[in-house]
Amino acid sequence: MLYTARTVADEDRIQSFAEFWPYYIGEHRDPTCRGLHYFGSTMAISAAVSAVAFGNPYLVLLGFVLGYGPAWVGHFFIEHNRPATFKYPLWSLASDFKMLLYFVTGRMGAEMERLYGSRAPAKDAPLRTNS
Numbered sequence: 001m002l003y004t005a006r007t008v009a010d011e012d013r014i015q016s017f018a019e020f021w022p023y024y025i026g027e028h029r030d031p032t033c034r035g036l037h038y039f040g041s042t043m044a045i046s047a048a049v050s051a052v053a054f055g056n057p058y059l060v061l062l063g064f065v066l067g068y069g070p071a072w073v074g075h076f077f078i079e080h081n082r083p084a085t086f087k088y089p090l091w092s093l094a095s096d097f098k099m100l101l102y103f104v105t106g107r108m109g110a111e112m113e114r115l116y117g118s119r120a121p122a123k124d125a126p127l128r129t130n131s
C-alpha cells in the first residue's frame with residue numbers, strides 16, 4: 001500500500017529519527033543533490049580533522065560553510081525545497097552522515113528504491129508503507 005509523501009504541515013508530527021529518515025530521504029530524491037551532500041559532508045569531515053590536526057578551531061567554522069554550502073545549493077536550485085536542517089538540525093546532521101555512509105557502502109540506491117520505489121524517484125513519488 002502507498003500513501004502520498006509528507007507535506008510541510010505533516011512535518012510537524014515527526015517524533016522520532018526512524019520517522020524522520022524517510023522524510024529526509026524524500027527531500028533528497030535527485031542524485032545530484034545527494035552528490036552535493038556527499039561532497040559537502042566529506043569537506044566538513046576534512047575540515048574537522050584538519051582543525052584537530054593543526055589545532056585551529058577556525059577550521060571547524062570553515063567546515064560548516066563547506067558542508068552546508070553545497071547541500072543548500074542542492075536544495076534551493078535542484079530539489080527546490082527547504083533544507084530539513086532549518087527545522088530538525090540534529091536529525092538532519094545525523095541523516096547527512098547516514099546518507100554518506102549508505103553512499104560509501106553502496107547502499108544508497110537500494111535505500112531510495114526501498115522507500116520510494118526508484119533510485120531517483122519523482123518529486124511526487126509516494127513513500128512505500130511496507131518499508
